Amino acid sequence: MSSRGPRFDVNILPDSYRGPRLKPRHLLLILALLIIVALMVPVRQAVSGVMDEVSDLKIVRSQLSQQAESNRGIIEERAGMVSLNTEYQIIRDKRGLIVEDLQAITDCEDIVKARIDDFHVTSVTHSGEGQTISVACAIPVELGYTEYKATLKEFTDALKATGRFASAEYDTLPSPPPASVTIDIESAE
Secondary structure: OEOOEOOOOOOOOOHHHOOOOOOHHHHHHHHHHHHHHHHHHHHHHHHHHHHHHHHHHHHHHHHHHHHHHHHHHHHHHHHHHHHHHHHHHHHHHOHHHHHHHHHHHHHHHHHHHHHOOOOEEEEEEEOOOOOEEEEEEEOOHHHOHHHHHHHHHHHHHHHHHOOOEEEEEEOOOOOOOOOEEEEEEEEOO
């Protein structure tokens, strides 16, 4: 007997029905399992946090790709504006030359008009680069084919004589001649 008194055993079952006693090795195994489970909780939380961040990054990437797609249209639009601005700059830089070209064409028109009153320059088209000029002329068809052709030659020779144009040419004339002819002029500058 111990100093506390007799040990009272309430288990009245025989030893064959009693559960096995835990050995220290079993206790260590249970303790190790509890530690592993305890360590898995923060790892799972960390993985869950990383997955949430990946999901957020996918959403941001989707938004950025949508913005990039809309910006691509703006960039293409601006590229067109840049080319228009370049053409405008070329025309603006050549403004004085265009005015001088128009004055030379008008002077040549006056030379031919002195002989044929119904001769008119109806339009002048200047390309963006300023090298090619198209001049549409109205010539009276009543002149006859030979006189008509001579009038065109006189006008193109007058254009070349100004020194502002390297060439002044027109397509082969049909017979009867048309009421209007386009002359392509190459600028000498």
